[in-house]
C-alpha cells in the first residue's frame with residue numbers, strides 16, 4: 001500500500017513530535033512512524049534537563065553558555081550554529097511552558113557549565129516534555145502516527161528523497177510518499193553492549209541516510225555517561241546533576257579519586273570523568289566505582305531525585321545509607337547525519353533532526369543537557385524551512401506509480417521469523433566487536449582487528465554502521481573530545497582536518 005503526506009517523520013522522540021506539532025499546526029499532513037511504542041526512545045528517559053539561559057536566572061549569560069558549548073566541542077563546534085541555537089532557546093522553552101510543562105524554578109548544575117543552568121522537572125524532564133507533545137499531536141487530525149513501524153529504506157525519485165518503505169509490526173509493507181522526509185530516529189549507543197539508551201536505538205536513521213547518499217560526519221565521537229547503575233536487566237543512568245549537587249565518586253576502598261585526575265573533579269567533562277573511572281577501576285582491580293550520596297538524608301534524596309531514588313529503592317538500595325556501584329556506559333552519538341542550520345542534509349528532500357543529526361552544535365563533545373535543547377530548538381528552523389519552501393504545496397501523487405523510483409538500500413532485509421533471529425544474533429556480535437574496539441580508549445590495532453571481524457558478519461545495517469564508526473575512529477589519528485586514541489593521545493589540527501574529510505566512508 002502507498003500513502004501520501006506532506007511530511008514523513010521517522011521517529012517519535014521529542015525532536016520528531018515537536019516538529020510534527022509545528023507542521024500540523026500550519027496545516028501540513030504529517031505521518032510519524034516509530035519502531036516500537038510511540039513513547040519508546042531516549043527522550044522519555046532524559047533526567048537532568050534542558051540547558052538554557054533564562055530570565056529566571058539573571059546571573060547567567062547567553063555568552064557564557066555559548067562559550068561553554070564551544071569549549072566542550074574542542075574546536076569542532078560550529079560557532080554560528082551554537083549562537084543561533086542557543087540564542088533562541090528560551091523562546092522555545094516558553095512554548096513548552098505554554099503547553100503546560102511545569103519546570104522547577106531552581107536550576108541544576110552539570111559538568112563544564114559555568115553556571116547552574118539546567119532547567120528540569122525533578123529528575124524526569126524527558127517524560128515531562130514528551131507528554132504535552134504526544135497529547136498535542138494525537139489530537140491533531142493532520143497527524144497520523146504508526147507505532148511498531150520500522151523504516152526499512154528511503155526512496156528516491158531522481159536525486160530527491162520522496163519518502164520511505166516501512167514495515168509494520170504485523171509484517172505489512174507500506175510506502176509513504178512525502179514531499180519532505182525527516183529522520184528523527186535517535187542515536188546508535190545501543191550498538192554497544194552497555195548503553196543507557198533503549199535497545200532499539202541502533203542507528204537505523206544513519207544508515208537510511210547513508211544509503212540515500214547523504215553525508216555522515218564525526219561518528220567516532222561517542223559520548224559515554226560516567227555514572228550508570230548496572231542491574232540484571234537494565235543499565236540505569238544516574239544523572240550528572242547528582243554529582244552537580246555534591247555527590248562524590250569513590251573507589252572500592254571508599255576513597256574519593258577524581259581530584260587525582262582533574263582539578264574539576266566530579267564536574268569535569270564526561271569523557272574525562274569516564275576515563276578517570278575506567279583508570280581507577282583498573283588501578284584498584286575492580287569493575288565498578290561508587291557514587292556516594294550518603295551526604296543527604298533519604299527525605300532530601302527523595303525531594304531532589306525521586307525517579308532515581310525510586311528505581312534504586314526498588315532494587316534494595318537506600319541511597320542515604322549506602323554507596324551505589326556505577327560505571328560508564330555508551331550514551332550519546334555526538335556525530336551523525338550532517339545538516340545545515342535548517343536541518344537539511346546533503347540530499348534534497350531529506351532532513352535530519354535530534355540525536356541522529358550532526359548540526360555542528362556539539363563538535364567533538366556534547367555539553368551536558370544541550371541535546372534536549374537541540375531537540376526543542378531545531379524543529380522551529382526545519383518547520384520554517386519546509387513551510388517557506390517554494391514547493392510547499394507540491395503534491396507527489398504521480399510519483400507513487402513512477403517505475404523509476406530508487407529504493408535506497410544495498411541490502412533489502414526480507415522479513416521472516418528466522419531472519420529476525422539472525423539479525424538479532426548479528427547485532428549481538430556487532431555489540432561485542434564495537435564495545436571492545438570503540439570504548440573510552442582506542443588504538444589502531446584494536447580498530448583494525450574490529451574491522452576484520454566485521455567482515456565475517458552479515459551485511460545488516462548494524463554491521464555496516466559499525467564499520468563506518470570504526471573507520472571514522474581509525475581515520476582520526478588524534479585525541480579530541482570524546483575520541484581518545486592511546487596511540488595519538490594529543491589533539492592535532494593537521495590530523496583533524498584530514499580525518500574530517502575522510503570520516504564517512506566505509507573502508
Ligand code: FAD
Pocket residue numbers: 010011012013014015016033034035036038040041042043044045046047048049050051125126149150151152184185186187196197198200201204205237331332353354355356368369370371372373375
Ligand atoms: P529519541 O527520543 O531517541 O527517539 C528516536 C525515535 O526514532 C524513536 O521513536 C524510535 O522508535 C525511532 N526510530 C529509530 N529507528 C527507527 C526506524 N528504523 N523506523 C522507525 N522509527 C525508528 N539529554 C539532555 O539534553 N538532557 C538530559 O537530561 C538527558 N538525559 C538523558 C538520559 C538518558 C537515560 C538518555 C538515554 C539520554 C539522555 N539525554 C539527555 C539525551 C537525550 O535524551 C536524547 O539525545 C534525545 O532525547 C534524543 O531525542 P530524539 O527525538 O532525537 O530521539
Ligand code: SIN
Pocket residue numbers: 046047048049238239240241332367368369370371
Ligand atoms: C544526565 O542527566 O546526566 C544526562 C544529561 C545528558 O545526557 O545531557
